Amino acid sequence: MEAYLRFMEENPTVGLVGDEEEIYEYDAEGNIIATEKKTIDPLPPVDHSLVNYAKFTKNFYVEHPDISALSETGVVELLKKLNIRLSGVSPPRPVCSFAHLNLDNALMEAIRKAGYTQPMPIQAAAVPAALAGRDIVGIAKTGSGKTVAFLWPMITHIMAQHELKLGDGPIGIICVPTRELALQIYSEAKKLTKIYNLSVVCAYGGGSMWEQQKACEAGCEILVCTPGRLIDLVKKKSTNLRRVTFLVFDEADKMFNLGFEPQVRSIADHVRPDRQALLFSATFKGRIERLARDILTDPIRIVQGEVGEANEDITQIVEIFNRWEEKWDWLTRNIVRFTAEGSVLIFVTRKAHSVEVAEKLKGRDLKVLLLHGDMHQSERNTVIHKFKHHEAPILVATDVASRGLDIPSIHNVVNYEVARDIDTHTHRVGRTGRAGVKGTAYTLFVANRDPPDFAAHLVRHLELSSQTVPPRLFEIANKCPWFVENRARAAGTEANPRAGIGFQPREKKDLRVGLGSSYSGFHSSTQPMGGPATVAASSAHQTDRLAAMKAAFASQYNRRFVSAGVESTKYTHPELLGASNKTSEVSGDSSDFRVPQTPETPSAPEVKRRRSRWD
Template identity: 55%
Template sequence: EKKEEKKVEEDDEEDELDAFMAGINQQATKEKADAIAKDITRRMGKEEEPKVDDKNKLGRTDIDEEDMQESFMKFLEEKKASATEEEDVYEYDEDGNIIWTWKKIIDPLPALDHSTVAYQPFHKNFYVEHDDIKNLSWMDTQRLRRKLCINTAGHGVPKPVASFAHLGFDEGLMKEIRKSEYEHPTAIQAQSIPSALSGRDVLGIAKTGSGKTAAYLWPAIVHIMDQKDLQEGDGPIALIVVPTRELALQVYQEAKRFCKAYNINVICAYGGGSKWEQSNELQGEGAEMVVCTPGRIIDLVKIEATNFTRVTYLVFDEADRMFDMGFEAQVKSISDHIRPDRQCLMFSATFKSKVERLAREALNDPVRIVQGEVGEANEDIDQHVEVLPSLDAKWNWLTARLVQFVASGKVLIFVTKKLNAEILADKLKKRDFKLVLLHGDMQQHERNEHLVKFRGKTIDLLVATDVAARGLDIPEIRTVINYDIARDIDTHVHRIGRTGRAGQKGTAYTLMTEADKEQAGHYVRNLESVNQEVPKELLDLALKAPWFKSSRKEGGGAPQPSGPGARFGLGYQPKQRPTGPGRGKEHNPLTANLNKPSGSGMGMGGGGGGG
């Protein structure tokens, strides 16, 4: 009888489980049927015309109809926006699409009471002002800032420099800078490096291709060299957080180049790479500097592969992009887990409300540096917008000019959809063009292989989705072609920013048709904001959109650029990126130049600040 009773109980449990699973299956079937019905309705043209938000929307209905994934992504975006908890659920690739491998949820790090941690004191003020800079009057300083097209705010902002000699770097670092063929500091470097070397927090709003990577790497080296050697179990001293794998690898390569002379070990930790290998590197060799993406570094801290106890120099690069990708909670938790008196530098191409909020929370009395107009395109890029009668005309325009473009340098063609990118790449290959393809569905090793080929001398043409819009730094790119327009103007700015890097000249072409009339007004404003001529055909197309026509009648339209329009072309040359970082330290790149003894102990640098 007992056995029979037990069997009955087990049957009841199984019945409950079956009922639960049946409910899930029924719900899934209903949702699938609803999605199919909605898609059929949309394809039959019965859905309402989508409304266009003149500020944020740049979608095209013909593109949306080609890909069901796009409507699903929109649904997830809306769901994510309506519930803050959802920001952590989905991971986005660089062109804004869901990564379809459905990676696990990466929760932020738990709260930490810093009063319970015995942090060691450290120095962060190493800057000794050069006599040439010290003797500049207030008027001379303002004149130099106007020449560099930068505006500053904050208490006691250091004066900008005009030469690398004014920074006081030692010969080892100067040698690496010369090998990289830098001739003068870029605008963002001229102002942010003195601020960083003074131990100040920095908020930099800079256009794409501004040289900001070196602007935070060089002070990081000085900062690291003043501190004690890493002991077993120590985490990094400098933590650089970036939004994408491509940007992480790029910063890593540049960091290795400059850190090699000082035997500083650099490790790159990014999603898509082997977590096991990254964990072994961090636990085995250790690293004074870690370049990472938010989700992966949180994972590595949770499994105790590393920790933030020694982090005293924190960088958030492309902070706006991290928020666009839904990493707000992760970024904030990383900031909250690092000692409050650390030095923090934040760089962004735009200054959205979420970036501003993080800046208020993460930065302490920062030096604010704005280069040009916030969110503007690079004035070193000669922009052209071609209004064409049809899609076939776009293809004819491209094939008639592509040989000439490739002859003058590397060419990057942006296409909105991965399917369209594959089709365009196949058509170009049939025309005997040698090219590589890059889109978000590729495995990481495939992306790396294709980028290596494109960086080399044999392939001069890359067809890509917006996965390449950010973080791709190849100075030899002379032409960018937007075969499909970008979904929003910020993405457009980052697309064309792949050329005209750090003072180099570049050309960008955007191809439009009648279907793009609702978005044309944004491109009119973009061209006007950087003092470039607006083609009559583009203006006529834009005026067909009621929102833009109305704004012109009301006196709206283009923002007028403030400050001088002169660009600063400072002779930045293409860089080579050798490998081979080591570990340990040899000497401090600043204090050695100031005739102070070098070493690894604390307090070896000049100045106070810290603790």
């Protein structure tokens, strides 16, 4: 009681502007947007040289003899089979069995009870690297099992550290973008840590600040949190980051999209420099790669499949309609069949439309739940709990449910409205087909209403996932200029019939430069981090379009505009001749490029010319 009264004295407005209530505004389409009130200042910088950190151990991995006996060819074949690419300095070899990980017997028993029989691809590569104490950038499709890929090593890491003392903060922190994902990871962590009597706390915006403060002050080994709430707890001195030696950022791209980049960086800077840090995400873009450079030390990059690729355990079907109303007719024809197969998740982009769809389904005597961003957190938790426990077979939701919702019973996902971008679409369809279970995702596309640009991205997305692309979707995608140009370039045909003088196709550039080259054999990449990208040999003869146009202009200029009294013109910048080698002569010295001379003709009497402005 005294603690509660003291808390109320320190926070006199706690019941007025609710810590548990989030203030929202809406855009023109009725979608929820956060107000400026939600902005949270980053943590102040820390001078780690003034802090006396205790030493700790982070390398617990002993390679199994079966893995050591593999030849380099065998390792390459295993990586190919797992569809995994490794890069970095001396990455540990992937494993084939849980027995190869040499985990604690109690943890192995917990893994067995959870229903795991063999490591999934991302686990086979990431767990050995994490147990070895290496920093990791893990890029894997949704539903790939990456959550336990960092939970298992984290538990091993924590059990080797000294026990917490009064006033100590957590040893392991898992920072995630959304409450739903935080609750999912918290639930998984509680199951695994129960046998070790470890304390796990979940802290997120929208939950009770007072309860979360008390839980952190009581001490916890693992803290699962969102960036904003973690910063609030540190500023209120309810916890600290001095004991943190295992730091995880899951779905960092989503945190950046939500505007949490300064907060994420400040959290990383607040933790001791020699900690172990892991970044996991389904997508990986430029800003995330820069973050990896800044907060990771000699990281191992693990990529399963293509970046942003969808789960191949999911069958994706795109239905094309001419009118918006046809989608409702299609849904009513199929909804009974979907519910007979399992739970159904229907995604609607706009909040107002989600309410409309849910009410119309209820009008057909169907049990339907609704989830959108304007609901209080306790209401969201109740809805998710009911859906998980099969109290209703249908959930209509906005994109608040596109990430972190892990319900194995979801057999069908329906994108009633297309997503705003392909990354969100990837996470939407990833709500089914979890952990190797098959599922189906339907996308309802209105030809004259939904953007051709999304159709173009969707075509590429389906092709990367080995899915069938409807011919009509391809026709719609062809209305997008960049899609047509890319297809033409890939086919080796004229990409742009209106290109200027001297146009040549652009060379292919390695967009993945910076975290090591892709795995080749078992030896680590010899290319340093941040080194130049290697251009494929097939594109070595190509030149940059801009350079080619400059060269063509220079060539045309030198042919047509000749100053008075000059018999010939010689190039003084041979690099400009890259696109016009066919019209240039190369003498014995390869650096001496000359313009072909015209045949000599009898010289005419010299005529005095007016001085040209080209002289």
